[in-house]
Amino acid sequence: MTTHVTGGATDADEEAAEGRVYNVAGGDWDHVVTAGDFDRAENEQIVVNMGPQHPSTHGVLRLILTLEGETVTEARASIGYLHTGIEKNLEYRTWTQGTTFVTRADYLMPMFNEAAYCMSVERLLGIEDKIPERAQIIRVLMLELNRVASHLGGIGPFGLELGATTIFLQGVRMRENVLDLFELITGLRMNHAFIRPGGVAQDMPPGGLEAIREFLRDKAPRMVHDLRKLIDANPVFLARTRGIAYLDLEACMALGVTGPLLRATGLPWDLRKSQPYLGYETYEFDVPTQNTCDAYGRYLVRMDEIEQSLRIVRQCVDRLAERNVPNDPVMIQDAKIGWPARLSLGPDGMGPSPEHIAHIMDQSMEALIHHFKLVTEGFRVPAGQAYVPIESAKGELGCHVVSDGGTRPYRAHLRDPSFHHMQAVAVMCEGGNLADVIPAIASIDPVIGGVDR
Amino acid sequence: MTQTPPGDETPAEENENLPLHRPGGTTPPSPPAEATRGERRLAAGVERTGMFGAQTTGDTSGYGRLQVRQPPPLSSEPPYGGYFDAVAQALGAALQAAGIGFSDAIERVVVDRGEITFHVRRERLVEVADKLLHDPALRFEICTGVSGVHYLDQPDRELHAVYHMLSITHNRRIRLEVSAPDADPHIPSLTGVYPANNWHERETWDFFGIVFDGHPALTRIEMPDDWLGHPQRKDYPLGGIPVEYRGTKMPPPDERRSYQ
Numbered sequence: 064m065t066t067h068v069t070g071g072a073t074d075a076d077e078e079a080a081e082g083r084v085y086n087v088a089g090g091d092w093d094h095v096v097t098a099g100d101f102d103r104a105e106n107e108q109i110v111v112n113m114g115p116q117h118p119s120t121h122g123v124l125r126l127i128l129t130l131e132g133e134t135v136t137e138a139r140a141s142i143g144y145l146h147t148g149i150e151k152n153l154e155y156r157t158w159t160q161g162t163t164f165v166t167r168a169d170y171l172m173p174m175f176n177e178a179a180y181c182m183s184v185e186r187l188l189g190i191e192d193k194i195p196e197r198a199q200i201i202r203v204l205m206l207e208l209n210r211v212a213s214h215l216g217g218i219g220p221f222g223l224e225l226g227a228t229t230i231f232l233q234g235v236r237m238r239e240n241v242l243d244l245f246e247l248i249t250g251l252r253m254n255h256a257f258i259r260p261g262g263v264a265q266d267m268p269p270g271g272l273e274a275i276r277e278f279l280r281d282k283a284p285r286m287v288h289d290l291r292k293l294i295d296a297n298p299v300f301l302a303r304t305r306g307i308a309y310l311d312l313e314a315c316m317a318l319g320v321t322g323p324l325l326r327a328t329g330l331p332w333d334l335r336k337s338q339p340y341l342g343y344e345t346y347e348f349d350v351p352t353q354n355t356c357d358a359y360g361r362y363l364v365r366m367d368e369i370e371q372s373l374r375i376v377r378q379c380v381d382r383l384a385e386r387n388v389p390n391d392p393v394m395i396q397d398a399k400i401g402w403p404a405r406l407s408l409g410p411d412g413m414g415p416s417p418e419h420i421a422h423i424m425d426q427s428m429e430a431l432i433h434h435f436k437l438v439t440e441g442f443r444v445p446a447g448q449a450y451v452p453i454e455s456a457k458g459e460l461g462c463h464v465v466s467d468g469g470t471r472p473y474r475a476h477l478r479d480p481s482f483h484h485m486q487a488v489a490v491m492c493e494g495g496n497l498a499d500v501i502p503a504i505a506s507i508d509p510v511i512g513g514v515d516r
Numbered sequence: 517m518t519q520t521p522p523g524d525e526t527p528a529e530e531n532e533n534l535p536l537h538r539p540g541g542t543t544p545p546s547p548p549a550e551a552t553r554g555e556r557r558l559a560a561g562v563e564r565t566g567m568f569g570a571q572t573t574g575d576t577s578g579y580g581r582l583q584v585r586q587p588p589p590l591s592s593e594p595p596y597g598g599y600f601d602a603v604a605q606a607l608g609a610a611l612q613a614a615g616i617g618f619s620d621a622i623e624r625v626v627v628d629r630g631e632i633t634f635h636v637r638r639e640r641l642v643e644v645a646d647k648l649l650h651d652p653a654l655r656f657e658i659c660t661g662v663s664g665v666h667y668l669d670q671p672d673r674e675l676h677a678v679y680h681m682l683s684i685t686h687n688r689r690i691r692l693e694v695s696a697p698d699a700d701p702h703i704p705s706l707t708g709v710y711p712a713n714n715w716h717e718r719e720t721w722d723f724f725g726i727v728f729d730g731h732p733a734l735t736r737i738e739m740p741d742d743w744l745g746h747p748q749r750k751d752y753p754l755g756g757i758p759v760e761y762r763g764t765k766m767p768p769p770d771e772r773r774s775y776q
Contacts, residue, residue, distance in 0.1 A: 141695050142737060142738070143736075143737055143738040143739065143740070146738040146739065149749050150723075150748060150756070151747055151754060152769070154754075154772050155769040156769070186630075187629065187686050189629065199676060246730055263645055272770065309624075313645065316657045316658060316684075317709060317710075317711045317712060318712045319658050319660060319710070319712030319713075320659070321660065330684075332684055337687055340688075340689065372761050397697065447590075447628050447629060448628075448631075448633075448665075448678070449689065450631065450632065450680050450689075452660070452682075453690075459660060459682075461660055461680065463663045463678060463680065473665070474663075474665045474666075474748075476663040476664075478660050478663070478680070479663050482661075482716070482719075483660075483661065483712055483715070483716075484713075485715070486712065486714060509717075516738075
């Protein structure tokens with residue numbers, strides 16, 4: 064016997080194959096209970112639709128679970144509810160405008176999307192070695208701050224989904240501090256479009272380094288300590304996560320799983336170490352691993368990574384403070400690619416600086432033409448293709464871009480780690496308890512914006 | 517270009533695609549469809565350089581019979597540099613052991629911007645992937661999925677599937693590229709070798725209409741099940757409606773004036 068908990072047509076073939084089928088929609092079970100031939104046989108199956116609107120599915124994920132009692136016999140993930148056509152839209156904008164689209168894919172790690180996209184465009188342009196040193200340091204700084212924010216956005220809701228509001232509030236409170244830093248530096252809390260092909264949009268604002276230093280000195284270590292004290296040995300958390308959602312190295316390899324899930328199997332695979340980019344080889348940090356292959360191990364890896372990221376941020380701040388280069392650029396010094404205007408904050412928001420406006424409107428016709436051409440038309444990118452992978456907070460995030468030699472991407476594709484990790488839901492959940500589905504999903508830390516793009 | 521004078525019986529050795537006046541009242545061959553656009557694309561030859569980023573010939577005279585030569589497809593000869601030679605040799609040896617010649621499976625190799633691309637014939641894709649995964653000298657454990665590309669201007673090889681492979685054992689990366697004509701959009705599925713490609717192949721089917729033969733359940737994944745068409749193909753419009761902003765109507769992005 065099968066009970067479909069949400070509505071659906073009962074069909075004669077289905078009944079012939081599965082026995083008596085009951086459809087229950089809207090939580091009304093009365094007619095099932097009162098049905099005379101209600102069969103309480105051993106092989107009773109219930110099909111439950113969890114999502115797409117469900118508080119613990121991290122957005123609009125839909126899980127189709129087949130249950131025998133409390134045991135999940137089949138778990139199927141259904142995605143596509145947040146597909147926004149980012150990749151198609153990119154083909155109708157200039158290469159620079161593309162940054163504002165990719166940043167919205169996985170909205171909990173916007174900096175990583177921007178970095179992967181911009182680095183792949185830079186490889187197509189052949190300017191990878193011409194990016195200013197200061198821009199590279201600021202990129203690393205922002206990426207590591209974003210890693211902290213993304214992991215907190217995974218750990219906090221993890222607690223909430225297990226029923227602990229305190230963990231959620233503590234996690235979100237610390238994430239809030241990181242978002243405040245983002246707001247100070249980029250002007251926005253998310254969807255920054257801060258990393259651009261050729262460098263970053265603007266330099267650190269006055270007081271930016273001091274604000275990060277203050278966060279690093281006092282708040283961050285205390286908040287990490289509080290979170291660890293709250294979660295690490297919490298008996299309820301341990302009971303819900305230890306040995307749950309098991310995924311070993313072999314399964315990770317077969318399913319293309321990377322990031323904290325892979326490192327929780329004991330393999331220290333981190334692209335920042337193995338295939339360094341942005342000068343990561345010059346920073347001191349460790350790659351934390353666990354060998355438990357379970358949800359608890361993934362939590363510990365993320366927590367350790369937060370501490371390592373803060374370590375890298377500290378080094379970035381020191382480097383930026385120690386640099387003593389006059390007119391240190393943050394955008395490539397190539398007038399054919401670099402954005403012509405220094406941006407500044409005006410009364411109506413971010414825009415070209417008043418000096419730049421005065422220059423192009425009053426002083427130089429050529430500068431006006433140059434500005435117009437570069438802003439409306441954009442730069443040309445030589446034909447070809449490139450794939451640049453980076454170690455994002457969730458795993459390998461790659462950007463495959465194809466150019467036909469024009470001013471717009473011919474094709475841009477984000478290889479989002481969450482998309483691949485969602486395939487592991489069935490492996491993690493089938494044969495386990497229904498209650499363990501929740502920590503399994505939370506330990507993957509998927510963001511549907513990145514899965515669906 | 518010379519026109520054959522009437523009555524001249526010497527066989528025309530000119531390009532038969534050009535609409536020339538034929539003797540004896542025979543109907544001239546109809547010009548190819550491209551000629552009506554004022555250009556004809558040739559598959560190989562010198563690379564075109566247009567002015568002001570012109571998309572076609574740049575011919576504004578109205579004469580309309582200039583011949584456009586497409587750039588020849590990129591191809592690299594060994595040595596490829598770095599670890600690329602080791603990969604190519606190991607792959608060749610592994611294929612040889614299975615009784616497949618290297619050039620039977622690999623159409624050409626391209627080294628560009630520090631990345632190596634093996635253009636694989638689609639009949640041999642599964643064998644090549646199997647060797648890449650299982651041969652100890654190759655060991656590409658992770659296939660990071662498949663990305664489709666729709667090249668409108670490559671006749672009989674419009675649809676491309678691009679695979680990026682990662683070897684953790686050897687710390688290497690390569691790219692495989694497979695093409696299929698639009699009329700026969702079939703590429704063998706890699707799910708038997710790399711189960712991770714399951715969803716990504718569904719996505720590529722959904723967006724590009726590439727049929728991955730042998731996939732266990734090739735259904736749409738991002739678009740609704742009853743969607744018509746494959747949205748990321750180049751002949752599929754972006755869509756959109758005009759939006760009013762500060763008193764003026766903004767047309768949708770693909771209908772705006774385009775500076776390119």
